[in-house]
Amino acid sequence: MRFSQLLIPTLKEDPAEAEVISHKLLLRAGFIRKLTSGTYTYLPLGLATIRKVENIVREEMNRAGAQEILMPMVQPASLWEESGRWQEYGKELLRFKDRNQRDSCLGPTHEEVITDVVRTNVHSYKQLPLNLYQIQTKYRDEARPRFGLMRGREFIMKDAYSFDATDKGAEESYHRMDLAYHRIFERCGLRFRAVEADSGAIGGSFSHEFMVLADTGEDTIAICNNCQYAANMEKASCVVASSSDAAPLELERIETPGKRKVNAVCEFLDITPAQLVKTLIYMVKDEPVAVLLRGDHEVEEVKLANVLGVSDEDIRMADDKEVFDATGTPSGYLGPIGLAIKTIADLEVEAMVNFAVGANEKNFHVLNCNMGRDFSPSQTGDVRKVTAGDKCKLCGGTLELTKGIEVGHIFKLGTKYSTALQATFPDDHSHETPFVMGCYGIGVSRVVAAAIEQNHDKDGIIFPAPIAPVQVLILNLDLKDEGITSAAQTIYKKLQEKGIEVILDDRDERPGVKFKDADLIGIPFRVTVGKSFSKDGIIEIRSRADGNVSTITFDDCVEEIIKNVQNSMNL
Amino acid sequence: MRFSQLLIPTLKEDPAEAEVISHKLLLRAGFIRKLTSGTYTYLPLGLATIRKVENIVREEMNRAGAQEILMPMVQPASLWEESGRWQEYGKELLRFKDRNQRDSCLGPTHEEVITDVVRTNVHSYKQLPLNLYQIQTKYRDEARPRFGLMRGREFIMKDAYSFDATDKGAEESYHRMDLAYHRIFERCGLRFRAVEADSGAIGGSFSHEFMVLADTGEDTIAICNNCQYAANMEKASCVVASSSDAAPLELERIETPGKRKVNAVCEFLDITPAQLVKTLIYMVKDEPVAVLLRGDHEVEEVKLANVLGVSDEDIRMADDKEVFDATGTPSGYLGPIGLAIKTIADLEVEAMVNFAVGANEKNFHVLNCNMGRDFSPSQTGDVRKVTAGDKCKLCGGTLELTKGIEVGHIFKLGTKYSTALQATFPDDHSHETPFVMGCYGIGVSRVVAAAIEQNHDKDGIIFPAPIAPVQVLILNLDLKDEGITSAAQTIYKKLQEKGIEVILDDRDERPGVKFKDADLIGIPFRVTVGKSFSKDGIIEIRSRADGNVSTITFDDCVEEIIKNVQNSMNL
Secondary structure, three states, rough: EEEHHOOOOOOOOOOOOOOOHHHHHHHHOOOOEEEEOOOEEHHHHHHHHHHHHHHHHHHHHHOOOOOOOOOOOOEEEEHHHOOOOOHHHHOOOOOOOOOOOOOEEOOOOHHHEEEEEHHOOOOOHHHHHEEEEEEEEEEOOOEEEEEEEEOEEEEEEEEEEEEEEOHHHHHHHHHHHHHHHHHHHHHHHOOOOEOOOOHHOOOOEEHHHHHHEEEOOOOEEEEEEOOOEEEEEEOOOOOOOOOOOOOOOEEEEEEEEOOHHHHHHHHOOOOOHHHEEEEEEEEEEEEEEEEOOOOOOEEEEEHHHHHHHHOHHEEEOOOOOHHHHHHOEEEEOOOOOOOOOOEEHHHHOOOOOEEEEEEEEEOEEEEEEOOOEEOOOOOOOOEEEOOOOOOOOOOOOEEEEEEEEEEEEEEEEOHHHHOOOOOOEEOOOEEEEEEEEEEEEEHHHHHHHHHHHHHHEEEEEEEHHHHHHOEEEEEOOOOOOOOHHHHHHHHHHHHHOOOOOEEEEEEOOOOOHHHHHHHHHHHOOEEEHHHHHHHHOEEEEEEOOOEEOOOOOOOOHHHHHHHHOOOOOOO | EHHOOOOOOOOOOOOOOOOHHHHHHHHHOOOEEEEEEOOOOOOHHHHHHHHHHHHHHHHHHHOOOOEEEEOOEEEEEEEEHHHOOHHOOOOOOOEOOOOOEEEEEOOOOOHHHHHHHHHHHHOOOHOOEEEEEEEEEEEEOOOOOEEEEHHHOOOEEEEEEEOOOHHHHHHHHHHHHHOOOOOOOOOOOOOEEEEEEOHHHHHOOOOEEEEEEOOOOOOEEEEEEOOEEEEOOOOOOOOOOOOOOOOOOOEEEEEOOOOOOHHHHHHHOOHHHHEEEEEEEEEEEEEEEEEEOOEEEEEEOOHHHHHOOOOOHEEEEOOHHHHHHHHHOOOOOOOOOOOOOOEEEEEHOOOOOEEEEEEEEOEEEEEEEOOOOOOOOOOOOOOOOOOOEOOOOOOOOOOOOOOOEEEEEEEEEEEEHHHHHHOOOOOOOOOOEEEEEEEEEEEEEEEEEHHHOOOEOOEEEOOHHHHOOOEEEEEEOOOOOHHHHHHHHHHHHHHHHHHOOOEEOOOOOHHHHHHHHHHHHOOEEEEEEOOOOOOOOOOEEEOOOOOEEEEHHHHHHHHHHHHHHHHHHHO
């Protein structure tokens, strides 16, 4: 392909509409253009990198035994009514009526449709397991589409759905997808972690998110510095840290005038926050519940909701009035001793000795409190956010907090949809049994954005070779020089003959423009044919990833370029 | 791929919902399943054949210098208001409001969006010519979706748009697409014709439809039995047939009591319909116009509209009252002599001598009428439908009428959209000039349906090899026979290693079921491993296209299969 003929409208300046790096660079490099808020046209280079990701996804899904299909994008309301989601799903579900006034929607996901396909076409356990996937443009009518391809309204997604006869089978299907996802993101050349994710009401550990690691990520994840353990904050747990052989001391009531915040109380009492237990009041479906937590820890509300057995939408912090109504004490002086409402103690509190707590009386705290002796919580559980430095529960290593961008999610669904849609098969005793399902998503267009968030510098994109639009960019630095032009063309043709994807920059532009654009669009290898060639017959090969430059004679350069490309693809 | 693990839900009976062959067979062969009226899920084999067509289209578009992009499917009303089509386009355009009450639609076509992309990103004639295409699911809210993939609401389409600086450039772009389309349908293995199509108000010969020839086609096309000339009925023309050296005779008024229809008049007068000229009244934007036509010919209304310089939506046959109001004569006795309204004579009439016409008086006709001597029409022109047996205007060969299915359309748009959307570039004198556009569509999913309409027999589909889901289907006729099973597996693996696409039918089913399904799904080569193998070591290879069977030893069969496949792909 010749740069002069390709639509690559690069921009010199950051466009005002873009907030995050990947959005800025995708616009500046001429990969995408906005049509409306959250919808983009993929221009030739943008689509080329999308296709690279798609092909890796397709190959690995096929290798894992999944079968590609394609479902309609417009879906009938009737199926969503069967699953109950026509009502439940928020405004992200774009609903409309067709010309015959039939309620319809644009598919943001396809659990209902695939369950309908399977219930009408699979009638025997012999046809199981079955894993069906599609790569398709999805639509979610986001309230605030933003960040370019990171959170658009239209986006390209791979969604897969597995159907098994048994729970055990479903776990095996899940495991196959877990392996396939690892291969996919490895082949994309991305640094990523599969993190345990909260699976909400369904429970179990059967949900993992695949996170591309990037400082600019929206999500915080905990990873062990020693083993493979990784989890998002909603799921991460660690070894209980506190432990002491100290003998319990006697309770001591002490005046703490006006000291309500943890830090103020600790300073006044000359103790560390790790020696204090704070008492927080949550409203759980309108019932007040006290949560006890070490002074320097914070509640992870999803974990708290799971301990309480409710949805995280059912809990919230109480306001001051609710705190006073529930306890008779102003917030800041609450403590577990004699507290009459339901109380949840974090596991860490159980292991603490002689800690400070509020006295349930304005301007007073109590020292040397001990759980079991002085109070008994209704329940104990792991309800806190892990922090950097906590110990890994698997290996005792140290947890670090890092940022990630979710690009994939695998999920054991169980029988939620198959039961709702009456998707059953006769088991070997002819009992109608619901399929056990799993669902597995990859945000294909998001992978491209995440790759750029992870791999860029001040000059532009640094594509991992396997998902770069092409591998090589040849710069002809002087179109008027016949020798240079002929050499550039020869290299271009030879690389094409060898099956290497290559663009020849044959534009009538200054060298500076070509160098700048080359850095911006992030092609892995830049091959320069310029003055060094006229003078000494030398070609320059530069790796975008590490900036390394090698100079080589014209005769040897094609072989050298091919070697570089091949090395870069076998990451 | 193993049949036992693939979702190929074949059906024994024709489904009630299907009317046409391709629809029946696509359902029966387990290629598609209906979700709602006019929307289908492509199951694994259905998607596989779609992808084959897509890949051929993509390769040939790229070879022709077009660049693949992808535009959003949801489009803003604002662009359609700029082009005027927000009002003009019928109910096929599915309009809705998004969550922010912005008027939007699901794209049935992308002229507006692509013109917007180009006007904002192309600023110099040096960037031209430009041809951008996408392969995408389109949506048209058809009033009566029917015939499966032939006329659905959702369908997969390749749409391309070219942009040129000049009319001449646009013609070259058009020509490149014409060549690419020929290559595409040839490579798909289809019998087709590129037919001249009416290009309406824009004029010129710059519109061709690509028709797959099939007896079940909806469209009638005229093709020459001697040369490449082909046209759809709206465009087809032929040599003027009538010609006579006979001397004009005197007019003769003759009573024809109650004879109004051509056949009745001719029988009564003992002449052939070719010796009579009928006078038809059309309402053209509420103005009556008489059309003169040889008795055995019919008006082609699109051609008539073009001669009149109006849209075919602006003309219709007058009713009896309108005829009488316009002429003072009841229909059936009209004639050109002394007729006071605008009159259009078909070219054929001009060449006739001594013909019969109505006398403009009830129950009377006139013999020996001659144009020029007895009347002068306001205008002459080619306004009739061609008929089988007419002579080709290019070579004098004989025209035949045949049926076709439109699968592609190329169209020189001119500046209709670029002018409306103010998509301009500075020409070499810095004058802002609108781009000259062309658009080029292929109904990818329709190609599959048309291929089946053209290629099937009573047992099922007969896929042209290049677009078959896979090339080879191996039948293991006895799973319990270790020799047969091992031989079938060996052939399967060896073919896979050689890059041949193959399905192994390893289902626990009777041979009859496997043979029936093999015929139904239409894989080009069926390889049978059964009793002949156990007894004599013989493998059977059967071509679905011609039913030819060859028997061959196990040792030689892989090579033989590969040879067959390769031959079938080089059509």
